[in-house]
Amino acid sequence: MLTVADLTKHFDAAPVLDGFSFTLPRNGFTVLIGPSGCGKTTLFDVLTGVVPKDGGTIRWNGRELGHLGTVAAYMQQKDLLLPWLTLAENALLPASLRREKHMAAARERVKSLFARLGLAGFEDHRPATVSGGMRQRCALVRTLMFDRELTLLDEPLSALDAITRRSLQSLLLMLQRDFRRTLLMITHDVEEALLLADRVLVVSAAPMRIIQDLALPTQKPRRPDNPALIALKETVLARLEGELDHGVA
Amino acid sequence: MGWPKLFVAGVIMVLLALWELACRGLDLPVYILPPPSRIALVAVVKARLIGPHALATAMEIVAGILLALAVAIPLAIVMFAWPALERALAPFLVASQAVPVFAVAPLLVVWLGYGMASKILMAAVIIFFPITVSLLAGFKSCDRDLRLLFELMGGNFFQALRLLYWPWALPHFFAGLKVGVSVATIGAVIGEWVGAQQGLGYLMIQANARLQVDLVFAVILWLSVMGLGLWSLVGWIEGRVVAWR
Missing domain, CATH: 3.40.50.300 (P-loop containing nucleotide triphosphate hydrolases)
Known part of the structure; x- marks a missing residue:
């Protein structure tokens, strides 16, 4: 609490x-x-x-x-995805930064969350090549990967x-x-x-x-x-x- | 080719044509002002003379760029990490650029000799400043919210440097590097003017003393092409490295 x-x-x-x-x-x-x-x-x-x-x-x-x-995990109005990383790399950032020992498991988790949030197949895309809604969903996956x-x-x-807003409300x-x-x-x-x-x-x-x-x-x-x-x-x-x-x- | 490039090419062609016509119409002696056609001819015909000197100058410039990078990148990082250090070092950095390189060149030749070392150092002194300043400005311009996000994700300074600050600052870094390589020839050539046994600056001094003004211009043409080549090379590398832009 x-x-x-x-x-x-x-x-x-x-x-x-x-x-x-x-x-x-x-x-x-x-x-x-x-x-x-x-x-x-x-x-x-x-x-x-x-x-x-x-x-x-x-x-x-x-x-x-x-x-x-x-x-606390934190998510903003701006997606704050790093344009030089792929969507999957962006979502994996919290795990990478805390030097998670089982990165393979973290990757699997990201993959499964991407599938669940309708991002499957876009793991290797860079943020600039996808829509605002997809970027925000990726930011949501990253927020979940904080594990907080x-x-x-x-x-x-x-x-x-x-x-897009309606669909993301359902996801939340x-x-x-x-x-x-x-x-x-x-x-x-x-x-x-x-x-x-x-x-x-x-x-x-x-x-x-x-x-x-x-x-x-x-x-x-x-x-x-x-x-x-x-x-x-x-x-x-x-x-x-x-x-x-x-x-x- | 877009119209801006065509316009520039057209302006250059017109200026060269006027220069050529003026030389021929006024019957100017070659030792006063050679026409562009003669300069181009000398630049090609004397390539076997100019080439080795150009290679020496190019090596000095490239070594100067590498030395400048080796100093500028760590310097920008430590000044970013410790703002107090930036405040302490800023006056010295500015002073290093406020002193004309002509004033320092003879001293460097006395200290380091007539070889390449003094020219490399001279080029590095000129190049490192724009790289340091641009890279530092790039680090500082990093989005506040991204910095906050990294802090909240528990990233330490070195992780943030690798994954956030460095990629963020890369466009600034390349802007500084482009300025640096554009002026790199100045340092090397001035060093060669003051005292050298080879290099385009040395060749210019020799040709000037013999009133071979066409050769002086041909050397300038080679220097310009080298500068443009370096600038384009940096632009090409930037396009590859900062492909996400």
Whole structure:
């Protein structure tokens, strides 16, 4: 379980995080949604150790850590594939960097994940020669190859077209179910949040605080035309609009 | 051939034709300004004289490039790894380029003799700077998110250098190398002017003293072709090595 308590981060005396706290249950899919500039990316930067926190504690499975850099996998909006490596080499990077003893087994794993994510036959292609959706799926395989239970997803699907996005949403659900990952995702898309998450944390403008903690039904996949989901979407959007008005005022 | 290349070729042909016509029309003596046709003829006819000297200069340049690479690459890496070292070394690097190579050449000949060593060192001094600066700029320009990704994947500096920074910086490295090889001839030839027993610079001095201006121009033509050849060779290698671009 991830427990973040009283996390604080200021930039030039302006508080972006001011006593921000939340917990993530193991194997859950939690989505953080909030207005632009509220500090979501700063939260990920602090969690991954890119920027140091000013205060607060981060505990993973009861152990206090300075940051989650060594225990979390991370996936961004950009696929961050190295253009000089093939797709398979990119996916194998986490195993190569930790000098895994059984690289043959890691290669087999990549091969099997490629087959599962519809990338079979593209192992030796370079990123520039495949579509954006395929690159993002490859990035997803690489994220799984981190072999870390906790996975931070920073708007991983926002740069994709609607169809590719829908297909990758299904893959994310499949991966959470089959690989038992604890997922924390940032998104701007309320519908995406409600389709994927077990729990949605709606956050305020900076300094960020949780203004709504929505537990969603466990049944998945969910349909976007589900009336309950549409009603929930309107509620969340109204909260976010309220935050925007508050920010403008 | 695209129209830009045709345009350049056309401009060169027109300039050469004007030069040729001016020499013939004004009846200029060959020891003042030979026409391009004569220069081309001398460059070919005297190939057996020029060739061995060109080979000596080429060896100095290639050795200078190798020496420059041997210094520039590790230097760029250590300056990237330790920014404090970069700040400490930057003034010395700039100073090494601020001093005219003409001023250093006689000293190097005194210290290293009339052989190839002084010319190789002179060429290396000129080449290493653009390579070091370009490679360092390449390392530093590496995408922040990629650096973060490598850190999160647990990669150490040497792994990141091999798999991330070096490939990322390769286009910058080749840009610096192209600048380096373009000016490499300057170092070698100046060294040969100051004191040598062979090389194109030596041949130029000898021909100039005998008012063989057509031979001086022919040597310049050979030097230009060598420079272009090196530049093209680096471009070809770049195309192979950075094929993913």
